[in-house]
C-alpha cells in the first residue's frame with residue numbers, strides 16, 4: 494500500500510501559515526487534502542478561515558482541529574488519535590497537511606510519524622517552514638544578547654538563547670523547504686539578504702523560496718518526498734529541555750517542557766465596535782504598549798451584518814469583512830498572544846475602551 498504523504502507547515506505566530514494553506518486549498522485542482530490544524534489560543538480563528546474556503550476539496554469533514562495546547566506536547570493524547578481517526582475513514586485523502594501552532598517545535602511532531610501505527614500508512618513529505626520576512630528582517634528573532642548574558646549569569650547550566658530566537662532556529666532547522674513570506678513588505682535587497690542568510694542557517698540542500706500572501710504553486714509545496722521521519726539527522730532541536738531531568742529520554746510519551754511556558758494567551762470579549770479603521774489604530778496602540786506578539790479574532794461592527802476579521806502580527810493590523818453573522822451572536826472576541834507576563838486586565842480594558 495502506498496503511503497499517504499503528509500506536509501508539516503510550521504513557522505512562528507503570524508508568519509502566514511494559514512494564508513499559505515488557504516492558497517493551496519484554492520488551487521488544489523481536485524486533490525483531496527485533509528487538514529490538521531493546531532492553534533495556540535482557543536478561538537479557532539484559523540479553522541474558521543480555512544472552512545470558509547467553500548470548495549469541495551476542503552469540506553469541513555476534512556478539517557481536524559487540535560486545540561488542547563501545542564501539538565508537539567500532546568502527540569500521544571491528541572495527534573496520534575486524530576491521525577488514526579483520519580486513517581480509519583474509508584476514503585483516504587490524497588495528501589495530509591498539518592498546520593502546527595506558531596509556538597510548536599516541529600521535531601517531536603515529525604518523530605511521531607515513526608510510531609508504528611502511523612509509519613506504515615503515512616510519510617512526512619516535507620516540513621515547510623514559513624518565515625515572516627518582515628519580522629525577521631527587522632530582527633525580531635535575533636538572539637537578544639543582553640538577555641542571554643543575564644540568563645547565563647543567573648544559571649551556568651543555561652546556554653539557550655531567547656525564547657523567540659530558539660523557536661525560530663528550531664523551525665528553520667527542521668525545514669525541508671523555507672518559505673520567506675511577506676516579501677511585499679521587503680525591498681529586493683532585504684529579501685535577497687534574508688534568503689542568503691536562511692540558506693546558510695538551514696540544513697544543506699534546503700530550498701528557500703519567496704512568497705507574498707503565501708502564493709506558492711501547489712506542485713512546489715507538495716510532493717517533496719523527503720520522508721523526514723526517516724531522515725532526522727541534522728534536524729535536532731536546540732537546548733530546550735534544561736528544565737527536565739529526564740530529557741535524554743526518547744520515550745515517545747515524554748512531555749517536552751519547552752518554550753511555550755514562556756508565552757501565554759487569553760481572550761478578550763467586548764461589545765460592538767464603531768469603526769474598523771479607528772479600532773485597528775486602537776489595537777495597534779495596545780499592541781505597541783504591551784508588546785503583544787499576535788492578536789486575532791472577530792468583531793461586530795455597529796450597523797453591519799458582516800463579521801469583521803481582525804488579524805494583527807506585531808503592530809501591523811489587517812481587517813476585513815468575511816461573512817454575515819447570520820444567527821451567530823454578534824460578539825467581538827479577540828485572542829491575545831504574547832510572552833508571559835502580559836497585563837491581562839490592562840490589555841482587556843484598553844481593547845474595550
Ligand SMILES: Nc1nc2c(ncn2[C@@H]2O[C@H](COP(=O)(O)OP(=O)(O)OP(=O)(O)O)[C@@H](O)[C@H]2O)c(=O)[nH]1
Pocket residue numbers: 504505506507508509510511512513532539594595674675676677678704705706707787804805806811
Ligand atoms: N503584507 C502581507 N501580509 C501577509 C502575508 N501573508 C500573510 N499576511 C497577513 O499576516 C496575518 C497572519 O497571517 P496567517 O496566515 O494567519 O499567519 P499564521 O502563521 O497562520 O498565524 P498563526 O496561526 O497565528 O501562527 C494575516 O493578517 C495575513 O493576511 C504577506 O505575504 N504579506
